[in-house]
Amino acid sequence: MITTTLQPRFSDTDALGHISNTSFSVWFEEARTELFKIFHPSLDVKTWPLIIARTEIDFVAQTYWGRDVMIKTWLDKVGNSSCHIVHEAWQGDTLVAKGTAVMIHFDYTTNTSKPIPNDIRAQLLSHLVGAD
Amino acid sequence: MITTTLQPRFSDTDALGHISNTSFSVWFEEARTELFKIFHPSLDVKTWPLIIARTEIDFVAQTYWGRDVMIKTWLDKVGNSSCHIVHEAWQGDTLVAKGTAVMIHFDYTTNTSKPIPNDIRAQLLSHLVGAD
Amino acid sequence: MITTTLQPRFSDTDALGHISNTSFSVWFEEARTELFKIFHPSLDVKTWPLIIARTEIDFVAQTYWGRDVMIKTWLDKVGNSSCHIVHEAWQGDTLVAKGTAVMIHFDYTTNTSKPIPNDIRAQLLSHLVGAD
């Protein structure tokens, strides 16, 4: 499991007085950075090998600016060219949101998915649910 | 069905050269404005009666800055206190993303859902799939 | 003068209940699109020839979600490789913010400024203050 601590930004809030629902897609993307590094250690955007296919988010509790948010990330499935990611966002003792993302190993020059190589797969499996 | 035309902003892009996946949650929120007006014609944020419970987005095709995006929005279910919303984002003739949102009629003072009144329900039903 | 009408997005607001000061830098960037087209009609990001060197913004009045914002943009100076841009943001009859930007004709491969060609300069001058 990957643990990421994020500082909500004032601009992550909206006029309802707390964190905008739209900020969670930004935060969960940040929480995937460790997975990005497994696929693409240089993080060079010119040769980026990943695309996001789907996201789901459940908004469980209101979230506030001024307190850190901790995001737990793990994998619940690694397919041939895709991985299924699970995120939970916690603020203090409160689960405030949970989400999933389907990320695909992708070739932007041919616009097609490509198989996940074995060495990358091995690293991903260490983040599979129940692996730690 | 509600049709919303949006201009992608340069800041909606990311370093991969096209629209960030995170921008769709912002765009789909904008596309719900007509629904917000049905529930809350004043749009006054101090007395806002809605909360978002869940979103799903499928990213179907790459989306570009510099061309308008058209979002089609309709309802596929109106429950006792919630409504289930469907969005499609089109850029030219290309379906670039589709999503759903579950929005709940909500009392922020008691932090509980509340039934959708009949007059609001009648207006929502005009946006139910197949209604037009 | 260039006139741009923008729809504030709900995510442009912050927890103080109105538009975030940070949204104006996004909006003013959008208002420069017509100038971008003069320099770079294709708008292709891979061959983008402009860089922003400086911005100033004065926040004059509170700005609200739910009402369009009109941005007036003109040039007050065209230099050898730079142009000095002025923006005003109006919501209804209220001037809500004004700003300037210094934009430079730029070669990202050599990381140096380059002179503004005469044909582009001629088009820019039609947006000089007092030109219309």
Added chain:
Amino acid sequence: MITTTLQPRFSDTDALGHISNTSFSVWFEEARTELFKIFHPSLDVKTWPLIIARTEIDFVAQTYWGRDVMIKTWLDKVGNSSCHIVHEAWQGDTLVAKGTAVMIHFDYTTNTSKPIPNDIRAQLLSHLVGAD
């Protein structure tokens, strides 16, 4: 002087491949958090006593996702009801942007500025340029 370390987010980038100029207004706002706490220790948005009047930003060097940014913040003047803030953003050994902000002690109920109390002023002066 206040030092703030920020993690650039992937959504802080734009299609030119590096950090969007618009992200600096967000980052500098975050860097003012320690000043917000001096004025308003609770950080409660419902009783927020500050408004931003003006910002200036000079973009000095390109900034990249994937590496922390350190922001140095100090005051160069404390007036009757306003304070003049200076920010520098550093990525590694590179000064990437510098900016200023004019922030006003403000009463949102009367929409007028109000004098900075002496106890707050004393704390602000510890962040005056040359104070440390």
